[in-house]
Amino acid sequence: MIQINNLSKSFRTELIETQALKNIQLHVTEGEFVALTGPSGSGKSTLLNVLGTLESFDGGDYLLDGQSVKGLSDKALSALRNEKIGFIFQGFNLIKDYSLFDNIELPLRYRGFAAAERKRRVEHALEQVGLAARRDYHPSQLSGGQQQRVAIARAIAGQPRILLADEPTGNLDSLMARQVMELLEQINRDGCTILMVTHDPDQARRAGRQVQIVDGQLSDAAMYDPLQHASPVAVA
Amino acid sequence: MEQFLYYLKVSLKSIRRAPLPYSLTILILSLGLGVFFANATFYYRLNLDPLPHKSDKLFFPFMNLVPYDCQNCEPPNVLSYSNVQKLGATDIPSAKAAMYSADGYLRLTPQQPPMPVKIRLTQPDFFRMFEVPFLHGSVWPDASARAEVILSRQTAEKLFGDTNVVGRSLTLDDFEYTVSAVLADWAMLPRLFDANNNNHLSEVEDIYLPLETGYDRNYLSNSQSSSFQDADYRKLATDGRTKAIHQLQFWVQLDTVEQQQAYRQFMANLTADEKKAGRHPSAINNKLVGMRDIVVHFNKDGGDIKAFALVTLLFLLVCLFNASHLSLNRYLSNQYEISLRRALGASRWHIQQQALADVLLMASITSVAALLIGYSGISLMNELLPANRLFSSWDWTLLLSLLAVTLGCSYLVTLYPSLRASFGALNQQLKE
Ligand SMILES: Nc1ncnc2c1ncn2[C@@H]1O[C@H](COP(=O)(O)OP(=O)(O)OP(=O)(O)O)[C@@H](O)[C@H]1O
Ligand SMILES: [Mg+2]
Numbered sequence: 099m100i101q102i103n104n105l106s107k108s109f110r111t112e113l114i115e116t117q118a119l120k121n122i123q124l125h126v127t128e129g130e131f132v133a134l135t136g137p138s139g140s141g142k143s144t145l146l147n148v149l150g151t152l153e154s155f156d157g158g159d160y161l162l163d164g165q166s167v168k169g170l171s172d173k174a175l176s177a178l179r180n181e182k183i184g185f186i187f188q189g190f191n192l193i194k195d196y197s198l199f200d201n202i203e204l205p206l207r208y209r210g211f212a213a214a215e216r217k218r219r220v221e222h223a224l225e226q227v228g229l230a231a232r233r234d235y236h237p238s239q240l241s242g243g244q245q246q247r248v249a250i251a252r253a254i255a256g257q258p259r260i261l262l263a264d265e266p267t268g269n270l271d272s273l274m275a276r277q278v279m280e281l282l283e284q285i286n287r288d289g290c291t292i293l294m295v296t297h298d299p300d301q302a303r304r305a306g307r308q309v310q311i312v313d314g315q316l317s318d319a320a321m322y323d324p325l326q327h328a329s330p331v332a333v334a
Numbered sequence: 335m336e337q338f339l340y341y342l343k344v345s346l347k348s349i350r351r352a353p354l355p356y357s358l359t360i361l362i363l364s365l366g367l368g369v370f371f372a373n374a375t376f377y378y379r380l381n382l383d384p385l386p387h388k389s390d391k392l393f394f395p396f397m398n399l400v401p402y403d404c405q406n407c408e409p410p411n412v413l414s415y416s417n418v419q420k421l422g423a424t425d426i427p428s429a430k431a432a433m434y435s436a437d438g439y440l441r442l443t444p445q446q447p448p449m450p451v452k453i454r455l456t457q458p459d460f461f462r463m464f465e466v467p468f469l470h471g472s473v474w475p476d477a478s479a480r481a482e483v484i485l486s487r488q489t490a491e492k493l494f495g496d497t498n499v500v501g502r503s504l505t506l507d508d509f510e511y512t513v514s515a516v517l518a519d520w521a522m523l524p525r526l527f528d529a530n531n532n533n534h535l536s537e538v539e540d541i542y543l544p545l546e547t548g549y550d551r552n553y554l555s556n557s558q559s560s561s562f563q564d565a566d567y568r569k570l571a572t573d574g575r576t577k578a579i580h581q582l583q584f585w586v587q588l589d590t591v592e593q594q595q596a597y598r599q600f601m602a603n604l605t606a607d608e609k610k611a612g613r614h615p616s617a618i619n620n621k622l623v624g625m626r627d628i629v630v631h632f633n634k635d636g637g638d639i640k641a642f643a644l645v646t647l648l649f650l651l652v653c654l655f656n657a658s659h660l661s662l663n664r665y666l667s668n669q670y671e672i673s674l675r676r677a678l679g680a681s682r683w684h685i686q687q688q689a690l691a692d693v694l695l696m697a698s699i700t701s702v703a704a705l706l707i708g709y710s711g712i713s714l715m716n717e718l719l720p721a722n723r724l725f726s727s728w729d730w731t732l733l734l735s736l737l738a739v740t741l742g743c744s745y746l747v748t749l750y751p752s753l754r755a756s757f758g759a760l761n762q763q764l765k766e
Contacts (some may be wrong), residue, residue, distance in 0.1 A: 152677050152760040173681050178678020191674055195347060205678040244609060252678070 366653025368707025
């Protein structure tokens with residue numbers, strides 16, 4: 099599903115050039131739950147952003163479902179972000195003066211769904227994250243864990259095949275973190291491929307596979323060839 | 335449609351987040367556009383062609399046929415009676431009419447209090463040339479003197495309380511006249527046949543009298559008249575017809591280029607003959623001025639209105655610049671939301687559609703405010719320059735053009751900021 103070959107990315111400012119990703123080699127098959135770990139500043143968010151096509155890359159190749167992302171038009175890339183990928187950001191990134199319903203509906207708006215279909219999907223997503231009763235609340239009326247669940251609902255409402263989560267539990271206490279984790283596991287069991295950045299070794303262990311980034315490079319232990327594993331579930 | 339309503343809702347939300355900068359943008363834009371509207375209205379009205387299908391066929395002949403040698407001067411703006419007779423002694427024009435205006439007092443019977451009226455003294459072709467519509471009766475059969483008047487509709491209503499008054503009699507300056515016709519509503523604006531002294535900005539006259547009768551009864555022009563040498567302007571019936579008393583406007587209709595060339599040649603021959611006969615001491619300086627050029631001919635500079643238009647345009651540009659700046663700030667402070675939408679799958683085209691809804695919203699509010707400001711500006715100018723009052727009305731063409739200008743300006747103000755916001759980095763803003 100995801101194939102990354104020799105991918106590299108650097109950030110240039112007037113003063114310095116930071117090589118954020120170096121020769122990344124990563125294959126993820128459909129249905130996997132991959133935990134991305136590594137020290138702060140090692141390039142985890144950058145990799146996730148590249149995977150989510152929020153950020154371009156310099157060298158190498160990124161194939162999604164066998165199709166190279168490079169050279170896709172803005173329209174094609176937007177559609178890809180909109181339909182195939184659900185993104186959970188490091189912050190919640192909810193719009194404060196929009197209701198939960200409006201927040202979750204936002205990506206569906208750009209997909210051309212009819213009103214009834216949007217409503218059905220939003221309500222289903224809200225149910226999945228256990229917030230069906232609060233569709234008209236505003237984000238500020240929720241706890242951090244609830245807000246993160248709204249962000250997850252927004253990411254899954256479009257039924258994406260890939261969920262990219264950047265420290266989804268980073269801002270939460272351990273109880274809430276566990277709830278969110280369970281939610282993600284449920285979503286994964288329903289067939290969604292998940293890549294999750296985390297600092298928490300326990301969470302990382304619960305994922306099907308751990309990949310570690312150090313200094314912009316995948317550490318050797320993380321190299322992974324899906325052909326050697328019949329099923330990603332077997333790893334779990 | 336539903337999606338468009340959504341875009342409108344998004345726009346309204348973002349306005350509600352920062353209503354002050356938005357109001358300021360609208361205010362500045364409306365101010366620039368309002369002032370522009372007011373000025374554009376006058377400019378449009380003053381430059382409107384009152385006879386678009388015909389104005390290129392109507393001409394005013396000028397020549398320097400005066401009894402003294404004026405050094406390098408322009409021909410006088412008005413002609414003498416004998417000038418007109420000479421210029422009219424040809425069959426080349428399809429129509430020709432001399433005319434001037436005067437003041438008088440009108441009443442039904444000599445016992446009634448008189449009402450002041452503006453009189454146009456002219457010849458039958460006047461009504462044909464300028465396509466004056468008749469309600470009742472018809473024009474005089476020829477240009478000779480007769481005690482018959484033609485009334486404007488308002489004058490008939492004022493005097494008789496009725497428009498169907500053909501054959502009734504009235505008293506104009508102590509002489510009795512019969513009404514031979516009543517005009518339908520007619521407002522030629524600008525009245526280009528009467529452009530000396532900017533008279534073309536005033537309203538049409540109340541009553542029409544045969545020109546010969548005007549000379550017989552000694553009506554002197556109320557706008558421009560000059561007499562040379564021993565001519566006595568108090569004796570129009572005699573001196574007015576034979577000597578150099580200049581007060582007439584003269585229009586000829588020349589439908590084809592051939593007619594125009596022939597008439598030019600006719601004028602050249604005429605002045606050459608006059609010179610030979612010793613009656614044309616000045617250098618020959620003939621001009622055949624078309625109706626579309628007559629205002630410029632009379633007001634050589636005409637710079638005021640152009641300078642004013644330029645200042646207004648500059649003001650609009652300054653307002654546009656400021657409004658763009660405010661709009662850019664608004665979009666940059668919205669960058670977070672725009673990037674988030676892009677990250678969640680909105681394409682640049684979606685963002686442009688969003689901007690389009692923004693533009694429409696801004697244009698609607700701005701056009702209302704700008705029309706209000708423009709209307710106030712026009713009212714103010716009408717107070718200061720009452721002569722321009724007739725040229726301050728809006729018609730659909732003008733209104734639609736003004737709305738289009740508003741839409742264009744709103745688009746200009748939004749285009750760059752929205753493009754810039756839609757090309758912003760997708761993830762940068764999303765970090766905490
Ligand atoms: N927009 C940017 N411009 C310049 N440098 C950047 C930019 N984004 C990231 N970097 C640099 O790239 C490197 C990787 O950053 P990244 O955000 O991917 O780290 P991370 O692993 O997610 O860290 P954390 O665990 O703290 O979130 C860092 O050195 C960072 O300074
Ligand atoms: Mg990070």
